[in-house]
Amino acid sequence: MLVPPVSQDAQVINNLYVVLYIFSALVFLLVEGLLVVSVVKFRRRSANDAPIQIHGHTGLETMWTILPMVLVAVIFLFSVNAMNQLQATGTFNDPLNHVHGINDQVAIKRVSEAKKVDIVINVTARQWMWQYKYADGFVVNQDLVVPENKTIRLDIVSADVIHAWWIPALGGMIYVNPGEMSHVWFNAPGGTYYGQCNVFCGLAHSQMLSNVKVVPQAEYDAWVAEQKTK
Ligand SMILES: [Cu+2]
Known part of the structure; x- marks a missing residue:
């Protein structure tokens, strides 16, 4: 299913x-x-029966x-x-979210101009969790929380081995390679969307969940305020 x-x-x-x-x-x-x-x-209908040999x-x-x-x-x-x-990947001739060098200014400019986004979140994949660094400076290690119906861009790097970001309900899978940056765009209605690292990345790979909680703006603002006090 x-x-x-x-x-x-x-x-x-x-x-x-x-x-x-x-x-x-x-x-x-x-x-x-x-x-x-x-x-x-x-x-075979009898003991002597043999098919025609071709x-x-x-x-x-x-x-x-x-x-x-x-x-x-x-x-x-x-x-x-x-x-x-696919919106998130650009076109076949001009693919966007394929991996780029982390400090490749041309790629960074192209990505930032590709789509108007409301929120950019820096994501670091590591054995065995996703760390989300928000623009307000705080970092969370559990689920990704974003406001509903907003265009989100994730700039994802790996701190160690190859991982992969994939939330089936939200779009395609993207590899996250060490030394490179991958990008994911999505805009989702409220809900919790389940995913997990999709490349075997070591012993606890199966526990490397990547769930996305999409909440109403007011709830998101309250959550951000709470995170900032921690
Ligand atoms: Cu992983």
Whole structure:
């Protein structure tokens, strides 16, 4: 069961999955169907029964070479089309959230101009937690808290090994590599969205949760005020 999407990007990705499911189901039915038909129709009926021996069949061989190629090509086109619709990643020719050098000024300028954002949060991935540093200066180590219906950008770096940020309801996965900065944009309605580090990053990888709590603005302001006093 797919996680219900709450962002446009997550919707685009889910739609692509549905297309892939349909293709997979068709291939499954075709292969299993032929298998069952063959088992029943061509089963051995007596001890002397032997099938006709065939060596080479140009027609069949061409078919099972061309058909998968066409299938993969069609899936590729659907995928490129979906990638081009993703808001958070720019376009296929001008991808945004792929990794950049941390002090690459050109990349930083491009990212900051890419989309008008309300809040930027600096995120550090480390074994085994996400640390969120807010503009007000405080750092939290538990869930990410953001106001609802605001455009958020996360600037994510890794302090140690490769991690990956992925909240299925909010959009696509992004790798977080040491020595590079990755970017994630999202704008979500209120709710709690579950995710976790999506690249095996050591012993406690499975406990490296990355949950996002999206709350009303007033609640967010109160939360920020509380954090500042700590
Ligand atoms: Cu991790």
